Amino acid sequence: MKYKDYYETLGLERSASQEDVKRSYRKLARKYHPDLSKHTDAEDRFKELGEAYEVLKDPEKRAAYDRMGSEWRNGQDFQPPPNWDEGFEFRGAGSETGEQADLHDLFEKMFGGARGAHPRQQPFNSRGEDHHAKVLIDLEDAYRGAQRSISLQMPVIDEQGHVSLEARTLNVSIPKGIRAGQHLRLSGQGAAGATPGTAGDLYLEIAFREHPRFRVDGRDVSLELPVAPWEAGLGAQVTVPTPDGSVEMTVPADSAGGRRLRLKGKGIPGDPPGDLYVILNIVLPPANSDTAKAAYDAMRRAFNFNPRANFYR
Known part of the structure; x- marks a missing residue:
């Protein structure tokens, strides 16, 4: 797959604020709008701008994209780093099994193979959104069960309008017999709801660390x-x-x-x-x-x- 440098597409530095992203997109979208532009490649450029903006305007998608690394160049053959999404907490539709998370959908869209959650409007007095994250455990934990401290990072926008990662640590019980791909549900550890007791849940997707022997x-x-x-x-x-x-x-x-x-x-x-x-x-x-x-x-x-x-x- 080929890497797409969305910052380059929008003429931005990686340190750009969310307002910078919006401002640059609007300027370039007017310049290359197919109904207004005389550039022969206007339609293609307009589509590229829309794709880049769709990712960088959303803090979660942008943070997921940034986790791929900054050393890649536009058009370069690209593979995501192993377990690039470990401990990355993001929003999702949620379900009883936690299988509605859509982090990999973004990757498929961007590179044919990132997942990031789409922002959703919550109705007033509704339950908070569910959150999702992938965590790595040792194979031995699945054999015996364990108590583990896990660290998660979730994208937020700081006071200067930049996307940063907010960290938190949770103590989690790993049940004996859990398999890779299964989800642990932590009740009330998702987004806050409009009223007390209506917080969403956190679903942890389990994966095993690479083992030197097994x-x-x-x-x-x-x-x-x-x-x-x-x-x-x-x-x-x-x-x-x-x-x-x-x-x-x-x-x-x-x-x-x-x-x-x-x-x-x-x-x-x-x-x-x-x-x-x-x-x-x-x-x-x-x-x-x-x-x-x-x-x-x-x-x-x-x-x-x-x-x-x-x-x-």
Whole structure:
């Protein structure tokens, strides 16, 4: 996807106030309005201005856009930073499941793949808007449950008319067995309502931090386990780490590299729980001594084995 520099489109510095955004758009929109302009590219420029203004005029969309980084250039191949929306609190329509949040809709509109909430007018005496945010937790928290302190940032307009981020910290109970993509509902932690007791809710979308060892697919978890050639060939009892402690596992004799072994019920807890898949990775010892070289030579002579026997067919 290609990056679109909306500040450049509107002729603005990134430090521009919201009033600067409005003023620049109105000036350029008059200049390139297709019914008034004599520029040959007026229609295209007018559309680009409208797209840029649609994002930068809204504090939440603008803050989401700014989180992509300022080092990108117009037309440059672009991918958003990993977890760019972590802890970004924004408004949304809300639902019992929290699935009406629309942060990624903005990304799809801007780059074909940002989400930002559209401002909504609330009727008088109505319930406050629901808020949404994505938070990252450790995989181990899903196995055991945990109490965690999370930090959120929400866009606001300061007294000078600039978009800034207002931070808050919440203590959250992570339930045992939660999966990536599920939502935690914090009652009354959204926007204030018109009357006491009518505040909206906060929905936290759960995602897992990248783990150096484990990979997650729904409730199932997998890892690569290094084994020696003799453990794979002869079979062995090995210790396997899991997010909830180590377990013993049997490596069957004559196992090939890449073989998947299932530890039933050792995935993320649930009803039913997921499974843990152990993928065997055969690691060769180094031939870095006379004894090791002699052992390899003895193995070469003991086996009638050609690893490329079927490779060239």
